[in-house]
Structures are given as C-alpha cells and as structure tokens.
Amino acid sequence: xEGSAAAAPSLGFSAIPTSxxxxxxxxxxxxxxxxxxxxxxxxxxxxxxxxxxSGEDQAHQVGSHHDGMHFFPLQGxxxxxxxxxxxxYIEPRFLHAAAAGLALDRSGFPQNEDGSxxxxxxxxxxxxxxxxxxxxxxxxxxQWQVVEDAHNRRITGLTPMRLAGPVAGTEHVxxxxxxxxxxxxGTLNNCAHGVTPWNTYLAAEENWAGYFANSDAELDRRQxxxxxxxxxxxxxxxHRAAGGADEYVRFDASxxxxxxxxxxxxxxxxxxxxxxxxxxxxxxxxxxRTHLGRFAHEGVIFAPAVEGQPVVAYSGDDARFEYIxxxxxxxxxxAATADGSLLDEGTLYVARFNDDGSGEWLxxxxxENGLTPENGFADLADILVNTRSAADHAGATKMDRPEWxxxxxxxxxxxxxxxxxxxxxxNQTDAVNPRADNTFGQIVRWQEEGSHAGTRFxxxxxxxxxxxxxxxxxxxxxxxxxxxxxxxxxLWIDPDxxxxxxxxxxxxxxxxxxxxxxxxNQMLAANPETGEIKRFLTGPVGQEITGxxxxxxxxxxFVNVQHPGATTEAExxxxxxxxxxxxxxxxxxxxxxTLVITREDGGIIGA
Ligand code: FEO
Ligand code: CA
Ligand code: CA
Ligand code: CA
Numbered sequence: 001x002e003g004s005a006a007a008a009p010s011l012g013f014s015a016i017p018t019s020x021x022x023x024x025x026x027x028x029x030x031x032x033x034x035x036x037x038x039x040x041x042x043x044x045x046x047x048x049x050x051x052x053x054s055g056e057d058q059a060h061q062v063g064s065h066h067d068g069m070h071f072f073p074l075q076g077x078x079x080x081x082x083x084x085x086x087x088x089y090i091e092p093r094f095l096h097a098a099a100a101g102l103a104l105d106r107s108g109f110p111q112n113e114d115g116s117x118x119x120x121x122x123x124x125x126x127x128x129x130x131x132x133x134x135x136x137x138x139x140x141x142x143q144w145q146v147v148e149d150a151h152n153r154r155i156t157g158l159t160p161m162r163l164a165g166p167v168a169g170t171e172h173v174x175x176x177x178x179x180x181x182x183x184x185x186g187t188l189n190n191c192a193h194g195v196t197p198w199n200t201y202l203a204a205e206e207n208w209a210g211y212f213a214n215s216d217a218e219l220d221r222r223q224x225x226x227x228x229x230x231x232x233x234x235x236x237x238x239h240r241a242a243g244g245a246d247e248y249v250r251f252d253a254s255x256x257x258x259x260x261x262x263x264x265x266x267x268x269x270x271x272x273x274x275x276x277x278x279x280x281x282x283x284x285x286x287x288x289r290t291h292l293g294r295f296a297h298e299g300v301i302f303a304p305a306v307e308g309q310p311v312v313a314y315s316g317d318d319a320r321f322e323y324i325x326x327x328x329x330x331x332x333x334x335a336a337t338a339d340g341s342l343l344d345e346g347t348l349y350v351a352r353f354n355d356d357g358s359g360e361w362l363x364x365x366x367x368e369n370g371l372t373p374e375n376g377f378a379d380l381a382d383i384l385v386n387t388r389s390a391a392d393h394a395g396a397t398k399m400d401r402p403e404w405x406x407x408x409x410x411x412x413x414x415x416x417x418x419x420x421x422x423x424x425x426x427n428q429t430d431a432v433n434p435r436a437d438n439t440f441g442q443i444v445r446w447q448e449e450g451s452h453a454g455t456r457f458x459x460x461x462x463x464x465x466x467x468x469x470x471x472x473x474x475x476x477x478x479x480x481x482x483x484x485x486x487x488x489x490x491l492w493i494d495p496d497x498x499x500x501x502x503x504x505x506x507x508x509x510x511x512x513x514x515x516x517x518x519x520x521n522q523m524l525a526a527n528p529e530t531g532e533i534k535r536f537l538t539g540p541v542g543q544e545i546t547g548x549x550x551x552x553x554x555x556x557x558f559v560n561v562q563h564p565g566a567t568t569e570a571e572x573x574x575x576x577x578x579x580x581x582x583x584x585x586x587x588x589x590x591x592x593x594t595l596v597i598t599r600e601d602g603g604i605i606g607a
Contacts, residue, residue, distance in 0.1 A: 006410040007104040008529035009309040009496040010607050018519030019538035022580050024561070026537050029600050032563075034583035035136070035144050036083070037593035039062040042134045043152045050356030051097040051589065055123025059154050062093065064128040066560035066592040068193035068299055068404075068490075069547040070201055072279050078551035079138040082151055082279045083558065085547065090128045091566065093573060094589050096121050103574040106507075106566050108236050116242040124253050125236065126157035126248075129188050130344045131203050133279045138556070144596050153282050156204075157186035158247060163270065165290035165344040170381040171260065172222065172269045177250070179261040184270035185247060191318070192404050192490070192547075194274065194298025197311060198338040199262035201277045202289070204297035206318060208271035211236050214253045216265075223253065223268055223288050225388050226296070227319075269385055274300055274315070274409075276340045289343040293364070293387040301405040303412065303452035305333045312452035314414055316402025322388065322414045322419045323396045324351040324405075326361060327452045347383065349455070350546035355431040358393070359446060364396040369394035372391055400424060400433045400441065401552075405490035406499065408528060412452065415445040415462060417488035418445040419504060432459065437516060440486040442467035444499070463488075463531065467517050467528065474531025483533035486518050490546045494554060498606045500557075501533070507566040511541075521545045523559060525606050536606065537597070540582035542567040542590070550605055557597040557605040565590030 013027040025030050039049030044060035047280035053061065056097035062080050069085035089191075092109035093099040098121070099110050109125075111117050135149035161184050163173055173181040196438060207553040209227040213234050239252035257263035278284040292300065295317035303312040316322075330345040344570040349361035362369050364383050370393050371377040383390045400421035407414050418433065421440045426436040432444055446459035463479070464472040471479040479485070490502030503521045511519065521544045523537040539545045539561050547560035565580030572579065580590040597605060 004456045005351035006497065006529070007493075008527050009498045011498065011525050011527055011532060011534050012607050013536060015534040016313065016536070016538060017481070018484075018517070018522070018535070020519045020541070022541045022582055024537065024539055026597060031598050031600060033143060033596040034593045035596055036062050036066070036146070037583055037591040038062055038066075038128070039591065040146060042132065042146055042191075043154065043540070053124070055127055057118045058124045059156060061154075062132050062134070063088045063130055063154065063156070064592055065562050066561060066594060067191050067546050068204070069549060069558060069560060069594070070193060070195050071549045071551055071558060072199065073552055074135070076552065076555040078555060081136065082133055083136050083550070083594070084131065084133050084277070084279045085560065086131055086193055086203050087129055088189055088191050088206070088562065089373045090125055091563065092121070092125065092336060093579045094565070095124060095128060102284060103236050103570045105570040106568070108570070109235070109237065111237070111240075112242060115240065117237055118529050119241050119243045119248070120243070122238050122241040122248050125240065127154065127188065129190070130154060130159065131187070131190060131201075131275070131277060133282070136168045142268055142598060151279065151282050155187065155277060155286055157188050157288060159186055161185065161187065161275065161286045161288055163290060164287045164340070165384070166380045167290035167384050172381060172385045173266055174247070174260045174267050175250070175264055175270070176257070176262055184267075184288065187275045188271060190275075190514060191297070194300030194302060194313065196276070196331060196340070197302055197305030198340070199280075200340060201279055202300050203275045204315070205273055205275065205296055206296045209268070209296075210234055211238065212251055212253050212268045213237070213239055216254050221389050222385055226388065228253065228268055249575065250366050272297065276343070287340060289340060290345055290384055291346055291348060293325050293348050294385055295322065295387050298403045299405070301407055301414075303407050304409060305335070305338070307335060308332045309451065310346070310453045311338075313343075314405045314416070316405060316416055317388065318403050318419070320401055320423050321398035322402065323391045323403045324399060324416055325349065325387070325391075326351070331359070331555065332455070336367065348387070350391040350394055352395065353397040353430070353432040353444070353459055357460060359459050361449040361455045361457075362396055364390045364394060397430065397432065400438050406493040408493055408497060409495055410497055411447070411527070413445050415443055415491060415493065415499065417491050417501070418442050419487045419489050432461070435464070440464070441468065441488050443488055443491070462524070463533065464562070467514070473533065479533065482535055483524065484518060484531075485522060485524055486515060489544065490548060491527070492548045494550060494606065496554070496604070496607070497528055499528050500524075500544060500548050501526060502548065504546065507542050507544075507563065510567065523548065534595045540564045540590075541580040543580070543582070554604040555598065555602060559595040559597060560592065561595060562592050564592065
C-alpha cells in the first residue's frame with residue numbers, strides 16, 4: 001500500500017533486442033568503455049598484464065571474474081573515487097601461459113606428471129581471487145583511468161584476516177595458523193557484496209566449499225552440509241602444490257595432527273562468512289563478521305540505517321533449496337559512532353514464506369525454534385557455524401537459489417532474485433517457488449511489518465522470469481520481447497527506484513535449447529510500480545553480467561562482465577579458437593572487465 005504512493009521512475013531509453021554477438025550493446029544515445037580487465041596493474045611496481053605474469057605480479061594486478069562492486073567517491077566526487085570489486089573465481093586455462101595448447105575444459109587446470117601442482121600457478125590462482133580496491137578517475141575526455149594511489153590494494157586468498165563475532169576464538173576455528181582461533185588467511189569466491197551504513201565494504205564468500213579437500217572417513221555437518229567432499233574432487237587442488245607450503249596444504253582439511261592446533265581440520269570453518277573491508281584505510285585488516293551466518297553467501301544488503309534503530313542486513317544462500325536470512329543488531333545505529341562491531345551482537349533470522357502471502361522471521365538463537373543442546377546445537381557459535389542445519393531445524397522455506405537482494409529506498413520493500421532450481425519437483429512447489437523444474441527463476445519482494453527489524457512481512461512475486469510462453473509480469477501478463485530474461489542474479493535499485501536486473505544463465509546452456517531465445521547474458525531495468533521491464537544491455541559471448549553501481553550523480557554507471565568466453569570447448573581451446581576475444585579483440589584471451597556507461601547527453605543512466 002505504501003508503495004503505490006511513491007513516484008515511479010522513468011525508463012526513457014529504447015529497449016535493445018537480445019544478442020548473441022561478442023560485443024557489449026547499449027541503447028541509442030549511450031556510450032560504453034571497458035576498463036580494469038583482469039591483470040591491470042594497480043600497485044607495487046605496476047607489473048604489466050602478460051600471460052606469463054608471475055603469482056607475485058598478480059598480487060599487484062586486478063583479479064579475475066569481476067563480480068559485486070561499489071564506487072566510493074573521494075570528497076563526494078562523481079569523477080574520482082575508489083572502485084572496490086570482488087573477484088569470484090578464475091579459469092586456470094586463461095590465467096596460465098602454460099595452459100595454452102593443452103586440451104583443457106573450463107574446469108581444467110595444469111598439473112605436473114606426478115599429479116602435484118606448480119607452486120607459482122597456485123600462488124597466481126590465490127592472488128587472482130579476492131577483492132580489488134583501486135582509485136579511478138575520469139579524464140577531460142570522460143575516459144576513466146587507473147590512478148596510482150596509496151588506497152590501491154589487493155586482498156586475496158592469502159591476506160591475513162581477523163575473525164569477529166560469536167565464532168571468533170571458539171574451538172570451531174582453532175588451526176595451526178591461529179591456535180587461539182582469532183585469525184585466518186584469505187577470502188575466496190567473493191560473489192556479491194554489501195555496503196554498510198558506516199561506508200565500509202562487505203565481500204561475500206559464496207562457493208568456498210569447492211576449494212577444500214578432506215579424506216577423513218566421515219565429515220561432520222560443519223563441512224558435509226556445505227558440500228565439502230571426502231574425495232579429491234575439487235577443481236583447484238591447491239593442497240597438492242609441489243613445495244608443500246603450509247598456506248597451500250591447508251586446503252586439505254583432513255585431520256592429521258594430534259589436535260586441531262596442529263593441522264587444518266578446522267580451516268573450512270573460517271570460510272562462508274561476510275568479510276568487512278575498509279577501503280579508506282589501506283592498512284586495515286579485513287574482518288570476517290561471523291554473526292551474519294555461515295553459508296554460500298551471495299551478498300548482503302542493508303536496510304537504510306535509521307538513527308536510534310537497529311542495523312538490519314539481508315543475505316541469501318545461493319544453493320538449491322537454501323534460505324534467505326536477515327541480521328538485526330542488538331545495539332542501535334548512531335551515525336557518529338557506528339562501526340563494524342554493530343555486526344557482532346544481534347540476532348540472525350531465517351525466512352519462512354507462507355502460501356497466503358504472509359511471512360515470518362525465525363530466530364536462530366539458543367533455546368528458540370528448537371535450537372537446543374538436546375537437538376544438537378550447543379550454543380550460539382555452534383548455531384552460526386552450522387547456520388544451514390539450524391535453518392533446516394527451524395523450518396525455514398527452501399528457496400530456488402537466493403542471489404542478490406535490494407531495498408527500495410522509498411518504500412522499504414526488499415527484493416530478492418531466485419535464479420532457478422531445476423531440481424525442484426512438482427510435489428515441492430509452493431507459492432513463492434511455484435514452478436517445478438524451475439529453469440527461468442523469479443524475483444520475490446516483501447514489505448516488513450512495522451520496521452525492517454520486525455518479525456513478520458507480506459510478500460508477492462514481482463516477476464516470474466522466462467520466455468513469452470512461460471513468464472508473468474506484475475500485471476499478470478507474459479513478458480514481451482523487450483523484457484524476456486532468464487536466471488536473474490544481480491539486482492540493484494538506484495536512488496530513483498529503477499530496479500536493475502542482471503542475468504546469469506549458466507554458460508553451459510546459454511544460447512542453446514530453451515535458453516536460445518534469451519541470447520547472451522544481459523541487464524534490464526524495471527519499474528517497481530507498473531512492473532514494466534526493458535532490456536538495457538547485452539554482453540559478449542560466454543559471460544555473465546554482474547555488479548552494478550553508479551556515481552553519486554547517476555551519470556556514470558559501472559557494470560561488470562564476468563567470464564567472457566567460458567563456453568570455449570576443450571578442443572577449441574587447444575586449437576586457439578576461443579569463441580570470445582572480449583574486450584581486447586584480435587586473437588586475445590578473453591578477460592573479465594568493468595564497463596563504464598554514460599549518456600551522450602550527459603543525462604541520468606536509465607532515465
Ligand atoms: Fe556467485 Fe550465486 O552467484
Ligand atoms: Ca551471482
Ligand atoms: Ca556465475
Ligand atoms: Ca548465478
């Protein structure tokens with residue numbers, strides 16, 4: 001009801017058609033520049049991008065697989081600021097010169113004859129993960145450039161990090177590296193992000209489980225419930241680095257020492273968190289905030305902070321049949337003193353969506369919702385390390401892969417993308433996850449009762465994504481040709497309330513079968529009042545579009561292009577047929593990069 005009183009945003013651009021071209025296409029009257037491709041030097045001796053760059057070079061270069069990002073203006077500028085972005089993962093064959101000529105598929109990695117891995121390749125892979133903080137500035141021609149600056153920094157899979165909140169210092173995170181359980185090394189698979197009300201950046205740890213191996217006979221739920229497997233099936237195999245260095249061997253979480261402080265059996269328990277980074281302080285140690293829960297964190301979105309009220313943050317667990325969570329701080333927000341310690345005390349809730357359009361938040365707190373020692377939950381730290389198991393026990397609603405969230409700045413409605421879930425069976429559908437074999441995904445939204453800190457809400461489906469035969473917009477009509485899309489993932493609501501939707505159709509099915517009609521992954525804009533949706537951007541071959549933010553004046557938009565060319569088959573790769581050469585063109589290896597989008601008339605993006 002509150003929503004209908006709010007002004008609707010304009011969508012004044014001409015929608016563009018779908019595209020299967022190896023190019024970025026934007027509407028008439030818009031311009032696009034690609035910058036910060038993987039390997040761009042930002043710090044140290046500014047090592048130039050090269051296929052033979054070393055692992056150490058990579059620690060001074062932009063990482064790979066650009067994802068969530070934010071623009072932190074310097075002195076409020078819309079032409080000069082710190083771009084902070086996540087690097088979700090890597091493709092070894094595009095990272096290593098040695099991989100050229102080998103018939104590797106997209107998950108393949110080079111290895112030595114004895115099955116070990118080259119140390120410098122492992123170092124380069126760890127350093128291509130994490131987060132980039134880089135100062136960027138528009139020149140007189142409006143072209144954005146890297147500025148060498150003391151803020152520029154790479155945070156990687158090796159950066160020392162502090163643990164904070166209820167799990168810090170507990171037996172769950174005791175390792176040889178940190179016998180008191182206060183520290184860990186690195187962050188991995190940083191998908192989306194969040195920006196706190198005190199202007200720091202949170203990087204999510206999503207599919208971290210895939211980096212670990214464990215050959216113990218049996219795994220407990222702290223690892224098994226998150227998909228760590230007992231066999232050496234992982235893609236990266238960092239623990240097999242030839243030199244046997246401790247920082248690589250730790251990815252084998254098998255129990256080998258006499259106790260947890262002599263090995264890395266607990267190493268995976270230091271992953272699956274949200275990591276706070278202060279981009280304004282280049283000497284700061286990143287902090288894993290454990291009260292926000294441990295799962296495959298897609299990202300986090302904060303409700304607008306209100307003086308004297310709790311801080312509230314929403315986060316999705318992107319896996320089939322997982323959940324949507326929210327954290328409510330114990331202490332109130334006070335702008336003058338607010339900092340990350342607000343995230344260390346509070347209540348983590350998980351969502352239940354009822355079929356009648358109501359919903360409730362179930363507290364994951366000792367003694368509530370059956371979370372007792374008798375039921376296997378010893379204390380708050382045990383609940384948080386085992387967030388998924390606690391949510392199972394509380395009876396939350398199993399969702400179709402929750403990805404990004406966004407909060408309408410005027411109405412306070414919370415939106416979440418549910419990207420797809422092809423494993424949902426007919427007898428598992430419900431009102432919020434209404435389709436069996438859900439190949440196209442949907443976007444849910446809700447309004448909290450009272451305030452964001454409340455425990456009840458009312459929800460509806462904003463859109464059922466899909467083709468013209470299997471989709472439904474807010475008015476109940478199928479999506480038209482300018483609006484069809486599948487697998488919504490990235491989501492952002494700009495200050496004028498435009499709902500920006502980014503798609504991630506898996507590269508394994510993109511442009512084929514039922515997905516052919518959608519073309520390459522893309523970005524659309526929606527009107528939250530009318531439900532109108534218009535296609536704004538299409539990306540090159542084999543990529544996903546993810547990450548979006550504008551400058552404060554909304555006249556420059558940054559968008560990330562992740563994993564162009566990922567559809568290249570192993571034989572084609574060996575033969576040098578890479579399918580995509582974006583953004584460099586010619587015969588170049590494709591690289592993730594950041595788009596800078598402006599209007600020829602200098603206007604607001606999307607208006
Ligand atoms: Fe990293 Fe769920 O996308
Ligand atoms: Ca994503
Ligand atoms: Ca993806
Ligand atoms: Ca995705």
